[in-house]
Amino acid sequence: MPAAVVDERSAYAAGVERLLASYRALPAAAPVRLAKPTSNLFRTRRKAGAPGLDTSGLTGVIAVDVEARTADVAGMCTYEDLVAATLQHGLAPLVVPQLKTITLGGAVTGLGIESTSFRNGLPHESVLEMDIITGAGEVVTASPTENPELFRAFPNSYGTLGYAVRLRIELEPVAPFVALRHVRFRSVAELLQAMAGIIESGAFDGIAVDYLDGVVFGADESYLCLGTQSAESGPVSDYTDQGIYYRSIQHARGVTADRLSIADYLWRWDTDWFWCSEAFGAQNPGIRRLWPRRYRRSSFYSKLMAYEQRFHIGDRIEKLKGLPPRERVVQDIEVPIERCAEFLGWFLATVAITPIWLCPLRLRGDEAWPLYPLQPGRNYVNVGFWSTVPISSSPGAVDYGATNRLIEREVGALEGHKSLYSDSYYSPQEFDELYGGDAYRAVKRRFDPDSRLLDLYAKAVQRR
Numbered sequence: 001m002p003a004a005v006v007d008e009r010s011a012y013a014a015g016v017e018r019l020l021a022s023y024r025a026l027p028a029a030a031p032v033r034l035a036k037p038t039s040n041l042f043r044t045r046r047k048a049g050a051p052g053l054d055t056s057g058l059t060g061v062i063a064v065d066v067e068a069r070t071a072d073v074a075g076m077c078t079y080e081d082l083v084a085a086t087l088q089h090g091l092a093p094l095v096v097p098q099l100k101t102i103t104l105g106g107a108v109t110g111l112g113i114e115s116t117s118f119r120n121g122l123p124h125e126s127v128l129e130m131d132i133i134t135g136a137g138e139v140v141t142a143s144p145t146e147n148p149e150l151f152r153a154f155p156n157s158y159g160t161l162g163y164a165v166r167l168r169i170e171l172e173p174v175a176p177f178v179a180l181r182h183v184r185f186r187s188v189a190e191l192l193q194a195m196a197g198i199i200e201s202g203a204f205d206g207i208a209v210d211y212l213d214g215v216v217f218g219a220d221e222s223y224l225c226l227g228t229q230s231a232e233s234g235p236v237s238d239y240t241d242q243g244i245y246y247r248s249i250q251h252a253r254g255v256t257a258d259r260l261s262i263a264d265y266l267w268r269w270d271t272d273w274f275w276c277s278e279a280f281g282a283q284n285p286g287i288r289r290l291w292p293r294r295y296r297r298s299s300f301y302s303k304l305m306a307y308e309q310r311f312h313i314g315d316r317i318e319k320l321k322g323l324p325p326r327e328r329v330v331q332d333i334e335v336p337i338e339r340c341a342e343f344l345g346w347f348l349a350t351v352a353i354t355p356i357w358l359c360p361l362r363l364r365g366d367e368a369w370p371l372y373p374l375q376p377g378r379n380y381v382n383v384g385f386w387s388t389v390p391i392s393s394s395p396g397a398v399d400y401g402a403t404n405r406l407i408e409r410e411v412g413a414l415e416g417h418k419s420l421y422s423d424s425y426y427s428p429q430e431f432d433e434l435y436g437g438d439a440y441r442a443v444k445r446r447f448d449p450d451s452r453l454l455d456l457y458a459k460a461v462q463r464r
Contacts, residue, residue, distance in 0.1 A: 036076075058076045059076045077103060078103050093172075136447065178230065204226055218348070229262075326388035
C-alpha cells in the first residue's frame with residue numbers, strides 16, 4: 001500500500017478518535033452538532049450552545065481505487081478537494097454539486113444536483129456505504145445490506161440522524177475537456193420538450209450529451225447548455241478572470257459553441273455563485289479587476305451574505321430609500337418535467353425573479369428514498385431561483401414569508417418537492433406527508449433514542 005494512502009488512513013483513524021472523544025466530552029444530554037464555522041445552508045442558524053464535535057482530520061480523501069473506480073472519502077471533505085484528487089486519475093464523482101465548499105457528507109445528507117443528474121441521479125445514489133456517527137455517539141456502517149433503514153433514510157435528513165464520517169462512492173471516467181453548445185429557445189415549452197428528448201436519447205442533433213442544464217432569462221429567452229466530453233486538445237475559455245460564465249450563454253439566435261477544461265466546467269458556476277456575485281459588485285468590470293481572484297468564489301460571497309443578514313444591511317438601505325424590506329427567496333424545487341412549463345409560467349408571472357437555473361433529474365435506481373420520495377423512472381426538473389422580492393405590508397404586519405409560502409403551495413399542487421436548505425414554512429402535517437415522517441421517526445428512535453440531534457422539522461422549518 002503506498003505511503004500516502006497509509007498516511008491518509010492514519011489521519012482518518014486519528015480524526016475518528018478525536019470525533020468520538022469530543023462526543024464523550026459533551027455535557028450529559030447536551031445537543032450534538034458539528035463544530036464548523038461555515039455552512040452552505042441558507043436558513044438562520046441557531047446560536048451554538050455546547051461545543052460542537054471535532055471534525056479535524058475528517059476533511060480529506062482517504063483513498064482512490066482506480067481499478068474499482070471508487071473512493072473512500074472523509075465526510076467533511078469538500079468537493080473541491082475530492083475532485084482535485086480524483087481528476088489526477090481521470091475520474092470524477094458521478095454528480096459534482098456546483099459549489100466548491102459543499103462537502104460530500106453534506107451533499108448526501110442534504111441532497112445535491114448537477115448537470116449529470118439526468119443520467120446519474122443524486123449524489124447519495126452513488127454511495128456504496130457510509131460510516132455514520134449517530135446521536136447515541138456510536139459509529140455505525142450503513143449500506144444497502146447493513147443498517148439499510150439508516151442508509152435509505154440518511155439522504156435529506158440534514159444531520160438529524162447522524163453525520164457521515166466516511167463514505168465510499170462510485171467514480172466515473174472523464175475526459176480532460178468539455179465541448180459546450182448553448183442552444184436558444186423562444187419558449188420554455190420548446191426547451192422542456194428538447195430536454196425530455198435528450199434525457200431519453202442521451203443526444204441532441206446526433207451528438208452525445210454528457211452534461212445537461214439550462215437557464216431561463218425570460219419567457220421568450222431560455223437556453224439549454226449541452227456538454228460533451230472531449231479528449232481533443234486546443235484553446236479553452238476561462239471564466240475565472242474577467243469573463244462571466246452565465247453571460248457567455250446568451251446570444252441572439254441558434255447555437256453557440258464553447259470549450260472548457262473539465263475542472264473549469266465542474267466549477268463554472270462557483271466563480272460568480274451562478275449570477276449572485278452581481279449583488280456585491282463583483283461583475284462590474286472596474287471592480288472585478290481589483291477583486292482578488294482568490295475571493296471570486298462562492299464561499300467568500302456566502303460570508304458576505306451572512307454578514308448582510310446579521311446586520312440587515314439590505315433592509316436598512318431599502319428603508320433609506322423609503323421602500324419596504326425585501327423577502328429572501330432562495331430556493332431549489334423539483335417538479336415533474338411535464339408540469340415544469342406550468343410552474344415556470346406561474347413563477348415568471350407571479351414572482352418575476354430571473355435568471356432561473358434548470359437541471360433535469362431522474363433517479364438511477366428503481367426504489368424511492370423515503371425522506372425525499374421522488375418517483376423512480378420519472379423525469380423531474382430542478383428549478384433554482386435565488387434573489388429577493390419586495391414585501392407587501394400594512395402597518396405593524398410585515399409578512400416575511402408570503403412569497404415562499406405561495407411557492408410551496410404551487411410546487412405541492414404540481415406534484416413537486418422543495419429542497420430544505422433554505423427557508424421553509426410547512427405545517428407539521430404537511431411536512432410529514434412530503435418528507436417521510438413515519439419512516440423518519442422509526443429510524444430516529446433507533447439511532448438517536450435520546451434525541452441528542454435536532455428533529456428534522458425543527459431544523460428545517462422556520463417557526464412562525
